[in-house]
Amino acid sequence: MTTSDTANTETIGEMMKPFDLRTIEKDIRNLWDQKEDASEEKKATSTRACVSNLLVYEDEEDEMSSLAESIIDVTQHHPCRVIVMSSKANALQDKLEAGVSAVCSYVPGRGKQICSEQIMVKAEGKAVARLSASVMPLFVSDLPVNLWWRGVLVDAQPFSGLLGCSDRVILDSSYSNRPTAFLSVLASLARERFKEVAFSDINWSRLTQLRSHLAGLFDVSDLLVYLKDLSKVSIEFPFSAADQDLPAPQAMLLTGWFMSRLNWGLTEDILRSKTGATILKFLRGEHEITVEMTPSNKLENQDLRLTLTMADSTGWQEARIVVNRNYAHNAIETKLETPTICWLKNVARYEMPTESELILSELEILGHDVIYENALECAAQIIEKM
C-alpha cells in the first residue's frame, strides 16, 4: 500500500494486480477498512462520497502524472468513482491489470475529508479490445457515466466500447493532429449518437469567458439594437502549423456560434486571401454578413482578437466592438466605438482556466449542451463547404 500526503489531499493506494473483479471489489473494501482503522480522528472525519462515474482514458504514459493532479482537483469538487484507463495495443504481451486507491481531500473550514475511489486499469496487446467490457461492471449503478477522453479519437476499441456505455463524452478537440477537421468528425458523432450520449469539447469551454464578455456587452439595450446591423466579424487567431488550410478550431466554433445564435444562412461564397484569411459570406434575410478568419503571427498561445462591425443599410458604420483576449496580460480588453455609448475601453481580468476547471464545468451540465452542439453543427457545415 502506498500513501502520499499533500497540504489538502491524501492518496491511499494499492499496487497493480492482474485484473479480477472480485479482487478489485475486495481491495476497495479493504481500502476503506484501512482508512477507518487509520486513526480515531480520521474515522470520525472521513466521508466516502460519489456523485458519478468518471472514466478517464489517457494513452500517453508521460501524461499520467499531470493527469493524476487534474483528477485530484476534479474530485475535490466532484466526488466520484474514477476509473483511469490506459492502453498499449502494440505491446507484445496481452495484459490487463488493475489497482485501487482513494483520493481524499479536506473540505476547507469543515475539518472533514471527502474521499473518492479510483481504479486504475491498464490494457496491453489484445486485452485492449476487452478494456471497455472489463470496466463496465465497475460502475457505481444508477449514477451518470462521464467519459473524459484524452486519447486520439479512433472508431475502434476502446473508444467505441466506452462510448456505448457513457452518458457524456468530454474531449479536447485541440488534442487532435488536425483539430479543425476533427470538428466535422465530432459533429457527425454527436449527430449519430444524439439520443444516447452528449458531447463536450473543452476547447469550446475555453471560449466561455470571451463569449460571456461579448454577450454581456449586448445586455445593454443601447448596444443590443446594433446587433441586427452586424455586418462584419473579424476573428484573428495565432498561426499554427497544424491545419494550415483551415482556420483555428476556436475561430470556427465562434463562427458556428454566431451562425446558430443569430440565424445566419451560409452562402456558397467562400474565399481564401493571400494572407491566409478565410472569408465567408452569410445571409440573414437580405442582410449580408462577412466573417473573416485570419491567422496572425503576432498572436500567441490562447490570444484571440474579435472585431464586430455594425453598419446600416447604406454601409455607414454605426458601431465597432473589439474584444481582445490577451493571454500574456491575463486580460480581456474591450473597445467600443458607437455614437451613443460613452465608455470606450475596458480591461477585465482573464484567467485561463485549468484543464480540471474546464472538466468540472462540463461535469456540471446535465444532458445536452444545445448551444455547443448547434455551434459545432454549424462549424461542421462550414468546414464541409471549404
Place this chain on the structure above:
Amino acid sequence: MTPEMENPLREEMRMERKAPPCAVVIFGASGDLNKRKLTPALYSLYQQHLLSNGFAMIGFTRTKMDHQAFRNLMTEATKEFAEGGIGDPAVWNSFSEKLFYVAGDPTDPSAYQELKELLSSLDREQGTACNRVFYLSTPPELYAPIVKQLGAAGISKASTPDSWVRIIIEKPFGYDLSTAIKLNSEVASVFDEEQVYRIDHYLGKETVQNILVFRFANGIFEPIWNRNFIDHVQITAAEAVGAGDRVGYYEASGALRDMIQNHLMQVFSLVAMEPPVSLDANAIRDEKQKVMMAVYPFTHDEVPRFAVRGQYGPGTSNGKPVPGFREEIKSFNAKSKGHQYNEESDAPTYAMVRLMVNNWRWAGVPFFIRSGKRMPKRVSEVAIQFKRVPHLLFKQTKADRIEPNSLVIRVQPDEGITLKFGAKMPGQAMHIREVNMDFQYGQQFGHHSPEAYERLLLDCMLGDPTLFARWDMVEKGWELLGPVLDTWSEERATFPSYDAGSWGPTEADEFIAHGAPHRRWRKP
C-alpha cells in the same frame, strides 16, 4: 422583459447570469452590514466576472472622507471579512477603482444633488448606463427620509426608456402592522412596487432555495406532502449567542420581530405553498401569499393557544457560565453613558408560534415555528414529521417506540437534507433502529455555496425579485402576528423562563405536546 431575454448571444446554460451595467449606492456604507457582507459580496461577484464592466459602487454616509479614503476603508473591511480576503491585489485594485463616495446627511437635499451629479458622471465615465440600485443599510428610522430625498432629487425614476432604478430595503420593514403600512406608503409615494426589493437574506441561502427544487423537481415527495402523511412541521432558528452588545436592538424587537415575522415566515411559505405555475417571480410569490392568506388568523384572546414566549436567564454556553438577558442589560447600562434600557425587560428572546393552514393540503397539520437566543447551538432547520405507521407490525420490538419518519432540511450550518427511517439491525432478532439517509451540500457538490448577499444583490441587478419579499406578504405577516405582539406588550411575563444553553421554556414543551403527547420538540 429583461435585456438578457432579448439578447440571442446570452441565452445559454453555461454562461453565468451576469449583472447589467449599474451603479450601486449604499446608504450607511461605513456600517457593519456593508463592511461584513455587502462590499465582500460585490467583490466576490466581481472576482467571478459576474459584474458588468460598467459597474460602480457609491458609499454614502455622514462621515467626511474622499473616494480614496473610502476605498482604503473598504480594503481593510474586505481583508478582514471577505472569505478569501482581497486575494490577488491587482484584482482588488481594479475593483476598488470602481468605488466612490459621497459624504452627506441623509436628510440634507444638497447631499443628494452631489450624489446625482456623481451618478451622471459615472454614466459617462464608467458606463453605468443610467441604471441604479439604492441600498438602504441604515437604521430603519432613516428609510423614509432617504426615500423622500431620492424622490425630491429626481433620481428615484429611470431617466431613459431602457434604464432602471431599484431600491433594496433591509429588515426590519416596520415595527408592527401600522408602522409597516406607514413606511410602505412613504416608499410607494416615491418608488413603484416593482422597483422595491425588500431583502430577506434567509431567502438567499442555498438550502432555502433548494426547498423549491426539492419539492417540485422530485416526483416522490410532493405526493406525500400533505395532511394524509404529515403529522406536523417544525421550523427552528436557534442561536447559541445571547443578545450581547445588541441588547438595545433586541430589547425593542424581540425574537418574534427579529426572526419569525420575516425569515421564518418566508421559509414557512416555501414549505407550505402550492406548486407555482411557473418560475416567474410573481407566480412564486402569488403562491406564497396564497398560503399566508390561508393561515388561521388568531385573535388576541386566542394568543395563549397559538404562541409561547420566553427569555433566557443565566446558564451555560459553550462550557462557560453566561449571564441572563436582564443581567446583560444591567451590565450594558452600567457601561453606557447614553440611553439606559429597561432592566426588567419583558422582551422575548424565545418565541414560538403555531400556524394552522386552512386549506385542503394542510387542514389539521400544525406548523410550529420557533426561534431563540442562547440555545444549545446555532442551527436552522425545517423538520417534516410524518405520521406513524397505521399498524404496529413489529410489536415484539416495541414498535410504539419507533419514531415516525422525519425529513429534515438543514438551512445552517452543514446545509443538507436528512431522511430518518427505521431499519432492521443485523442479527437473528427483529430489532429495529433508526438510521439517517444524509445529503450534505459540502460533500456532494464540493462547491462553496455563494453568500446569501451575493445571490440577492445579483438578483436585484438582474431585476429578478423572486427571492425578495413582496409588500402583500410583509403586510400579511405583520397582520397575522399583530395580536401576539399586542398581547405580549400588554401582559407582563414571568421571566426568565429558560436557562441559557437549554432548548427553551418548559411551556413550549407542554404546548407542543398538548392534545398530542407523541409530539415533542426536536433537539437538532
